Amino acid sequence: MKFVFSPIQSEHYPAHFLSSGATKPNPETPERADILLEAGRASGFKITEPVNYGLAPAAAIHTPEYLKFLQGIYDRWRQIEGASEEVIPNVHPNGRPHGIAMGYPASAVGQAGYHMADTACPISETTWRSVMASMNTAVHATRQLEDGARAAYALCRPPGHHAFADMAGGFCYLNNSAIAAQELRQDHERVVILDVDLHHGNGTQGIFYRRDDVLTISIHADPEHFYPFYWGYASERGEGAGIGYNLNFPLDRGSGDQPFLAALDSACTQIDAFAPSALVVALGLDAHESDPFAGLAVTTEGFGEIGKVIGRLALPSVIVQEGGYANPALGSNLVSFLEGFSA
Numbered sequence: 003m004k005f006v007f008s009p010i011q012s013e014h015y016p017a018h019f020l021s022s023g024a025t026k027p028n029p030e031t032p033e034r035a036d037i038l039l040e041a042g043r044a045s046g047f048k049i050t051e052p053v054n055y056g057l058a059p060a061a062a063i064h065t066p067e068y069l070k071f072l073q074g075i076y077d078r079w080r081q082i083e084g085a086s087e088e089v090i091p092n093v094h095p096n097g098r099p100h101g102i103a104m105g106y107p108a109s110a111v112g113q114a115g116y117h118m119a120d121t122a123c124p125i126s127e128t129t130w131r132s133v134m135a136s137m138n139t140a141v142h143a144t145r146q147l148e149d150g151a152r153a154a155y156a157l158c159r160p161p162g163h164h165a166f167a168d169m170a171g172g173f174c175y176l177n178n179s180a181i182a183a184q185e186l187r188q189d190h191e192r193v194v195i196l197d198v199d200l201h202h203g204n205g206t207q208g209i210f211y212r213r214d215d216v217l218t219i220s221i222h223a224d225p226e227h228f229y230p231f232y233w234g235y236a237s238e239r240g241e242g243a244g245i246g247y248n249l250n251f252p253l254d255r256g257s258g259d260q261p262f263l264a265a266l267d268s269a270c271t272q273i274d275a276f277a278p279s280a281l282v283v284a285l286g287l288d289a290h291e292s293d294p295f296a297g298l299a300v301t302t303e304g305f306g307e308i309g310k311v312i313g314r315l316a317l318p319s320v321i322v323q324e325g326g327y328a329n330p331a332l333g334s335n336l337v338s339f340l341e342g343f344s345a
């Protein structure tokens with residue numbers, strides 16, 4: 003299996019985020035990618051660096067307004083007297099996008115509120131370069147399938163599945179899994195995105211919510227008491243042409259391997275019925291029992307089983323790294339999944 007990683011991703015080093023209102027160190031650090039990279043290397047994977055694909059793959063998913071914002075906001079922000087070192091929103095247009103018509107402000111502060119769902123996606127001087135490198139990593143892995151590989155792994159950082167078409171959130175800026183799926187659509191009529199991250203893939207759901215060509219499935223901790231709170235309920239099934247093409251499997255907090263694998267079995271039955279010809283796995287490793295987010299209790303062996311079940315779908319697959327935070331098992335969890343997948 004090809005293992006794609008760009009070291010430019012490590013330049014993005016967010017300092018803080020707010021958790022229950024308190025300023026905490028941001029857990030989405032370069033070290034988590036270092037751990038995953040070293041684990042991959044130690045297991046014999048050869049690391050490939052991506053080339054630059056330019057803006058086109060991102061523009062196929064994200065709005066031009068949002069891409070312009072991401073590229074330019076840091077410099078504009080720094081011109082505001084007394085502004086914070088990192089771009090962090092302090093106004094939030096609640097109700098968007100389901101509210102009444104709204105204006106699009108010229109103000110950097112106004113736009114930050116418009117394009118950032120929460121405080122967990124600060125933008126610094128290096129963020130855009132790393133975000134593009136993360137997207138290039140996903141696109142490069144996808145191109146490996148076009149060259150005949152059965153599967154490729156993209157060690158993407160920052161992650162992507164909380165990013166909507168025009169909104170960052172939850173450590174995510176560009177939705178790498180969605181971009182990979184859209185790339186695959188060039189050669190595949192029906193593509194499935196299977197998200198096994200601890201958190202619901204709300205951005206991915208939002209991007210494909212009215213489409214029937216990309217089936218989106220997410221298995222995650224119940225949003226009743228867990229981020230992203232407003233999305234991830236089983237009742238969210240798609241809209242218009244997309245009805246029935248979005249499936250959510252919320253699990254009780256603390257669920258371990260058995261409930262997770264049972265949900266995965268149901269997901270696979272639905273995938274079979276959709277008859278896709280390609281798969282994107284949004285691979286979060288934060289459902290692990292030792293992850294600092296402490297939402298679910300999947301074991302390292304459990305990730306191997308999850309990999310095995312997904313591998314048995316026998317679809318050309320791009321595995322895109324999403325969450326998974328510093329803990330002693332992080333590297334083993336990746337290897338366990340990848341080995342299970344390839345078994």
Ligand SMILES: [Zn+2]
Binds near residue numbers: 199201286288
């Ligand atoms: Zn997550």
